[in-house]
Amino acid sequence: MxxxxxxxxxxxxxxxxxxxxxxxxxxxxxxxxxxxxxxxxxxxxxxxxxxxxxxxxxxxxxxxxxxxxxINVTQFFRDTNQWKTLREEILPKLLEKKVPLKIWSAGCSSGQEPYSMAITLMEYFPQARFTILATDIDVNVLEQAKKGIYKEADFASTAPEIIPKYFTPVDGGYQIKEQVKRAVTFQKQNLLTDRFDSGFDLLACRNVVIYFTEDAKDMLYRKFSDSLNPGGILFTGSTEHLFGMSHLGFKLVSSFFYQKQL
Ligand SMILES: C[S@@+](CC[C@H](N)C(=O)[O-])C[C@H]1O[C@@H](n2cnc3c(N)ncnc32)[C@H](O)[C@@H]1O
Structure with a gap:
């Protein structure tokens, strides 16, 4: 060699x-x-x-x-318009068909994305039953997520009335309330090599694959497709498109939301 x-x-x-x-x-x-x-x-x-x-x-x-x-830059409700689409178009349809919803935030960084999901469901769909799995390769960000203490800058895209309802002021910022924390399970996982769970209805993988090669992305989206239930939704980031991936069986239902064929 x-x-x-x-x-x-x-x-x-x-x-x-x-x-x-x-x-x-x-x-x-x-x-x-x-x-x-x-x-x-x-x-x-x-x-x-x-x-x-x-x-x-x-x-x-x-x-x-x-x-x-x-690169674990993140924020609560990052890209607010996408969260509006999730709330107004995607979740009502998913909840019509199935409860409890099984949700996965893949590449969750320090927890802002899965906690935003939990808050959205609690705030706008108080009757909804759901579970949220949140995974990342970096154990340090997962530790931060479990502590759940955030700074003012993390809330730049958050509606002001949400903060006192779901966070408690503490030294150095705001801590996520126990009821939200309990809704999310954090786990270490390498998306490129580890096994995935299945049966998900909603899978958010946003701002994670930007630095992956085309082959790695193709492999990942294929595995995501296997992990989703038919009709399940893949929620991507602003710069991530599944162009040319029709072979994976995803259909664009709204910008950045792809549905696995029924
Ligand atoms: C920019 S953050 C995105 C956080 C959140 N999804 C968002 O959009 O705000 C990217 C995250 O992907 C994680 N990541 C990168 N490569 C990964 C891999 N192979 N497996 C799992 N997570 C990975 C990083 O540790 C980081 O926390």
Whole structure:
């Protein structure tokens, strides 16, 4: 087998995979390479072997790097118009057909997306019964999600009357109330390698696949299709389209909402 030059991206990808479980071959090389190199130079590392060694020895460095790579920017009710569509068009139809609804927020970051789902159901569909699974590859964001403490900036897209109803003011921000927290189950999961549960009626995977290769996206959407019930909805992010994926059996029902064929 050829020995890889330690200065190459391929070398880094191979060395990082067993440490992190993250196979960067599924992600677009130019974006990832840029992110790795900018992080390394901001911390004063000049070559991949020294950096890999430092990642082994320094957990804070590892966590900061993993966070930088996986990009967990999020917000409650991010892209408000999409949440309006969810509330006014998608959920009423889903709830007409089936209760309890089985929902999954895949790539949930620090919890704002699945908690926004729970709040939407509690606020606008108080009789609805539902379960929400929320998964992410990054254990640190999942810990934050379970604590459920958020800063003012997280609420930039939230209707003001929602905050006192579902959050309690605490030192440094607002904490999600117990009744909302109880509605969401958080789990670590790598969307590219782990097994998926099935029988979902609504699956949100938003702003997660932006850096995935086309092959990785195709594989993922295929697995999502298998995980959804017929008639189930896939809710995507603003930059994510399933163009050319008609073979997966999804039909666009409203911008960013795709229905698995009945
Ligand atoms: C930009 S955030 C999106 C959060 C939320 N869905 C939203 O739209 O506001 C992307 C999340 O995807 C997660 N992610 C990236 N690659 C992943 C993978 N292979 N498996 C699971 N989660 C992944 C990151 O850890 C990050 O928390």
């Amino acid at each position: 050829a020995i890889l030059d330690t200065n190459t991206y391929e070398w880094f990808v191979k060395a990082f995979h067993p440490k992190s479980g993250l196979d960067l071959n599924f992600y677009k090389q130019n974006q990832m390479e840029r992110r790795i190199n900018s992080f390394m130079s901001s911390r004063g590392y000049k070559n991949y072997p020294d950096f890999i060694k430092a990642l082994d020895q320094d957990k804070d460095l590892y966590d900061a790097f993993f966070k930088h790579l996986t």
